[in-house]
Amino acid sequence: MPKTFYTLQEYYEAVTFKHLNKIGINSHPNAFAFLLGKMYGVIPRSPFSRGHVGDYKSRDEACKTPLDKEQFIGFRYKDDGYVTMMAEDWALGAFLWPNCSGFKKTPMDHYMKPFHLRFDYGKYKSPDLHKIIHKDSCRDYHYDIFEYLGKFLKAYPDKPKFSISWISYLTHDEQNALSSADDYFYHFFNNTKKDFENSYVFFMGDHGLRFGKMRETRTGEIEDNNPFLFLSVPKPLRAALIPQLRKNSKELITHFDIYATLNEIPQPSNPRISKPLLHGNSLFRPLPKPRTCDSLKIPFEYCICRAEKTLLPKNNKIGIPAAKLMIEQINYELYNSNYTRDLCFELTLNESAEIILEDFGGEQILRVYKITFSTHPGDGKFWGIVSYDPKSKEFNIISTKFSRLDSYGSKSKCASTSNLASYCFCMDQSISSPKLS
Known part of the structure; x- marks a missing residue:
């Protein structure tokens, strides 16, 4: 996506973090890390790790625990007076798949899930909706997400806003599909650069392609474990924050650090959870050393600091x-x-x-x-x-x-x-x- 990356670096002064390491096999544990700040499972003791206990007794407990009382990052922004929005491109999303509890109540002020329930899920599904909106109109799934986000950016001009837009379909099964979306992403970020001038923008992946011939190569293994992260900060704060961000961009980081960074931005006077559990550290500040896969609670099988084989x-x-x-x-x-x-x-x-x-x-x-x-x-x-x-x-x-x-x-x-x-x-x-x- 050369055009998109050029726009982010040229107009957003986004910092590229080259060593983001996933902490779980797929979106579910990684979502728990960067949106809940929670460790999904146990890391067993081994020659490469002293072992770490998770925040839940088991993966099943994490799956079946309703998230309404968890330290979901969206709640912290709501507690600080932000208007909130979340959009994913399929009905189950990262927290409900495959058969998990997720949220029992709507977690954000604006939530795209009703659209996707109507679009492609179970008894709510409209047989003609997919054909009309996508096939007949030659529209990709991410168009809906970005149009929803674009409307949200223009709304509530006098209030702070927080949004999560999660696109899965574009690259879930085919890595080359991303190049076809370069023009669309480029135009979106180019057209909204004024809207984002006073914003923190995290443009990232939670993991890479997990299967297929490409994944069987060494490059494919690295791509799976090492998702991208571009981080842009408000224009008035760039001179103060970018030097430290550039230093930290050379370090090994995880989704736990992204949660800690997101957690630092709002300052609610009466948060529902006063001191959230943090497994990571804010990217706005000097990062503690040493930064190894074991110290950062990265399972050995996903560690990008891999020993020679x-x-x-x-x-x-x-x-x-x-x-x-x-x-x-x-x-x-x-x-x-x-x-x-x-x-x-x-x-x-x-x-x-x-x-x-x-x-x-x-x-x-x-x-x-x-x-x-x-x-x-x-x-x-x-x-x-x-x-x-x-x-x-x-x-x-x-x-x-x-x-x-x-x-x-x-x-x-x-x-x-x-x-x-x-x-x-x-x-x-x-x-x-x-x-x-």
Whole structure:
């Protein structure tokens, strides 16, 4: 998006943060980090981490906890007198998918969810609406979001405003789609530069493309774990804030730091949560050291400060037992979930497919390996990280979740309401596919 980036740097004086590291596999845990400031899951102790306890007992508890009393960043702005707005381009969004509680009451003054319920969700769905608004009019999904935001920018001229606009469809399944939107983004930011002159603008991603041939490359791995962030501050404050922002742009940061930064801007006199929990630090101030993946609570499998890996020969004795251990864990989780137990096949290792074993080396007593393997049925392709004790011959799983490299929406449609959908190959392949996975 060269035209968009030029506009942000030239007219917004936006600072580019090159080392933003995601903290979870997909949008749900990353949304918890930069919009709630909460740590979604546990980071197990390993040769690369002292281990960290999450803010919830389990992923399921985080999913099922209603967010109305949480430290959602939008509430802090409402408490300070801001008019608030939130728009996503699908009905479930980051907090409700796959089958979570989300907000029980409307969290913002202006909320685009009713439009998307009518547009594409369940009993509210209008069969003709999608055809009329998008297909017949040749409009992409993000047009609706930006038009909604544009109207919000012009409203309430005498009041402070806070908005969250989250676009998923544009690049969820195809990384090249972003280039086609460059002109649209460029014109939007160029036409609204006066509206944003007195604003903080965070233009960012929560994670990169998670599956497909590109994701199987080293570049694809970095893109997944290292989303972009451009940060622009109000024009009157740029001389004071930009020098520190530029220093911090060279440091490793996380979504927890973005939450801490957003938290610092409003100053409500009577906030519903007086001292929000902060796992990160404001980007407007000097960042504490050291800044390692462990100190910043980044799971090792997503760390962009990755140690060198050595590709081991195909006939090694580690790959098959390590892969089988991870598949055993996958099957255990599928069997113990009410959403998948009677719907998904038990998986086995495809020993005829390539098993890729990468050794992180080092002098530690325990060896650490990244294993990429394939499963039957369904030809799923996964990777995970394990440790291995050469003396006891024992493996231990480090990964909190096994990432899937192939697109699985059409294969796991029966489990689309489960956070285990990526593990599932449905016994019934006739169910209609969900839009996102």
